[in-house]
Amino acid sequence: MRISTIAASLIALTALPASAQAQDYRASGTEPFWNLSIGAKTMRFEAPGRPTVAVPTPRVIHGFAGEMWQTRRINVNTNHRPCTDGMSDRSYPDTVTVTVDGRNYQGCGGEPRAEAPTSVLGGNWRVEALNGRPVVRGTNPTVSFENGRVSGNGGCNRFSGTYAFARGRLTAGPLASTRMACLDRARGQQETAILGLLGERLTVSSNRQGKLVLTGPRGRTLILVRARP
Structure with a gap:
């Protein structure tokens, strides 16, 4: 029975x-x-x-x-x-x-197979691509993760805030930034997109080249590469 x-x-x-x-x-x-x-x-x-x-x-x-x-x-x-x-x-x-x-x-x-461990997230990164396209020529947006704090430069302004990372999910914010005006429209749009995406709950993974991939709930992505010392 x-x-x-x-x-x-x-x-x-x-x-x-x-x-x-x-x-x-x-x-x-x-x-x-x-x-x-x-x-x-x-x-x-x-x-x-x-x-x-x-x-x-x-x-x-x-x-x-x-x-x-x-x-x-x-x-x-x-x-x-x-x-x-x-x-x-x-x-x-x-x-x-x-x-x-x-x-x-x-x-x-399904869930991405290459999840990034917490130790891989920390440190200084350079934004290489936004939504599959290279960043605007002449800009150098950056992101840093250290001791629960996130900071960086969106291309025109610096930003900072707190973040939490667990089970392959990154939640940052609220983010505060300086208020310098971008010199051209492309820079401004790029910075708005980067800060907007960082404000979402992101899936974190690494690809075969060791780059960090941050993915939003609607498929938008930031690809980060390690910044040179």
């Missing part, structure tokens, strides 16, 4: 949707940027320039290569095949195809 009860419990567990067995599933892509979250109750797709699409989370379908979620407006097909986002060079466990209102989006899903 006990063996039968255990077997029945295992069958019941595997019949649950993936979102009920673990934390929310997330996927994202570039060109264009998009972000997908699948929770226990809601499946949500976001992309710049288009309205957010949110639908009730359907029951997951366990296919041969991965999981699928199918609704009238959003279809998600995951393939358990390693995937890199083409921008930060991080590795994800799944290759993901999302179809929203008939339009296909390609990207990666």
Whole structure:
């Protein structure tokens, strides 16, 4: 009787949707940027320039290569095949195809595999790229992490504040900055984007080149390289 009860419990567990067995599933892509979250109750797709699409989370379908979620407006097909986002060079466990209102989006899903330990985060860094593009020519934005304090230069102004880092997640702020006006529009936009992204809850990982990758909830990224002494 006990063996039968255990077997029945295992069958019941595997019949649950993936979102009920673990934390929310997330996927994202570039060109264009998009972000997908699948929770226990809601499946949500976001992309710049288009309205957010949110639908009730359907029951997951366990296919041969991965999981699928199918609704009238959003279809998600995951393939358990390693995937890199083409921008930060991080590795994800799944290759993901999302179809929203008939339009296909390609990207990666699951938690990044190369998580950066706390000891790797500390020190001085130079911002090499913002959202997959090199920083504005002639600028040298920097970020430093030390003893719970974050500081740096966004390209025009210095900033500082506190930060917390746990389980691969970085939360900084509130950040205070000087108020010097940027000389040109590109510098100003870059600084606003850097400070805005640092104010979000970020996933921290390192890529194969040893660079630090900070990723926001909507797929925006900062790529940092060690600053020379």
